Amino acid sequence: MEEFVRQRRADVLSRAIGSLENSSPGELQAITHRIAGALSLYSFAEEGNQARAFSGWLAENQLADDSEITRRRDELLRLLKDAFIV
Amino acid sequence: MSPGWRLSFASNLGHYSVSSSEGVLVKLVNRNNLSDALVLVVDDDEDIRSLISYIFEYSGCRVLTATTGDSALLLTEQYEPDLIVLDLMLPDFSGFEVVKCIRTSSVVEVNLTPVIMLSAAPQIQNADTWQADSTIEYLGKPFKPAVLLARAAAIVTGIDTRVRTNV
Numbered sequence: 495m496e497e498f499v500r501q502r503r504a505d506v507l508s509r510a511i512g513s514l515e516n517s518s519p520g521e522l523q524a525i526t527h528r529i530a531g532a533l534s535l536y537s538f539a540e541e542g543n544q545a546r547a548f549s550g551w552l553a554e555n556q557l558a559d560d561s562e563i564t565r566r567r568d569e570l571l572r573l574l575k576d577a578f579i580v
Numbered sequence: 581m582s583p584g585w586r587l588s589f590a591s592n593l594g595h596y597s598v599s600s601s602e603g604v605l606v607k608l609v610n611r612n613n614l615s616d617a618l619v620l621v622v623d624d625d626e627d628i629r630s631l632i633s634y635i636f637e638y639s640g641c642r643v644l645t646a647t648t649g650d651s652a653l654l655l656t657e658q659y660e661p662d663l664i665v666l667d668l669m670l671p672d673f674s675g676f677e678v679v680k681c682i683r684t685s686s687v688v689e690v691n692l693t694p695v696i697m698l699s700a701a702p703q704i705q706n707a708d709t710w711q712a713d714s715t716i717e718y719l720g721k722p723f724k725p726a727v728l729l730a731r732a733a734a735i736v737t738g739i740d741t742r743v744r745t746n747v
Contacts, residue, residue, distance in 0.1 A: 495725055498634050506627045527669065527700065532627040534722030542722060546700060 503536040504578070510545070511574050519563045523552040526570070533574075541577050544570055614733050615640035620661040622652040622678070623698070624671050632665055635725045636732070649673030649681075657687040663736055665728075668699030675699070679716060694735045696728070 510529040517525045526549035534542030548570050552563070619636045623629040624647045633643045644659060646652040649670045656664065664682075668675040675697050683691055696717045717731050 495635070495638065498631070502627065502630075509627065524669075528625050530700070531698075531721040532625050535628060535631055539722070 499536055503538065506532050506536040507538060507541075507574060507578050510541075511571065511578065514567060514571050514574070519560050519567075522563065522567060523549055526552065538574075538577055541574055544573055614729065614736055616642065617662040617732075617736050618642045618644065618659060619732070620644045620646065620652065620655055620659070620664045622646045622649070622664065622670065622675075623667040624648065624669075625667075628667070631725075632728070635728060636665075639729055647671075649675075649678040652678055653681050653685070656682055656690050656693060657685055660687075660689050661693060663732055664693055664695045665732070666695050666697050668697055696731055696735065698723070 510533055513525050513529055514522075526545045530542045530545035530549055532542075533545055548566055551566065552558075614636070617636075619641045621629055621632045621636070621643055622645070623632065629645050629647070633645055636643050644655050644661060646655050647670075649672050652664070652666065652670075655661070666675045666678060670678070673681075675695075679695055679697075682693055682695075685691060692715055694715050694717070696719055698719050698721055700721055717735060719728060719731060
């Protein structure tokens, strides 16, 4: 099990980053919900928690400015890219 | 026979029960463990789907996969899985809508197929109206593979009792 996760977790993280970078503000809530589950299952606990928190924030703030959404998305992206480096 | 009769019998394909009240033949999967159980894994995320599939295949199960509620219904009716592991949020239907379709399917053998519903904990906690359905187990993401397997084993090995209480 650990080997299965270890072999794939870099690809999972890479796909999560790509999904975030390529999604519009309107798509972000569904995207972040989806990647949160995958990140958590592939041992990116903190990154998954942050993606889930962002998804929850988006659900509760559907009228938020695009600039604020983008700022929070970029924050999450930084976290994911840092995890990629580690 | 008087109303409410039930005839049960076993074959090499499994245990069966005929209920007069429902007028249906219900397959009772009476297993000692998960080995060789047929599990349908439904999730639109490839990474999650492949990991869950691996978890069950590693445990000796046969696995079918689906990415949408629609395909999950088709596979359920065609293959009659012993267990469905179902994401709450699918592209076309919610997991609850999928369960409702299974429970009312014209393929009566699948009506009581047990389900493990997966999603973020807050959504599951809000699913009050479905908590009474004893054939649905809820598991929040993230989950530990061992926990998923333990829940699955409990459901599959205990399905006899569960079905009897629901027929």
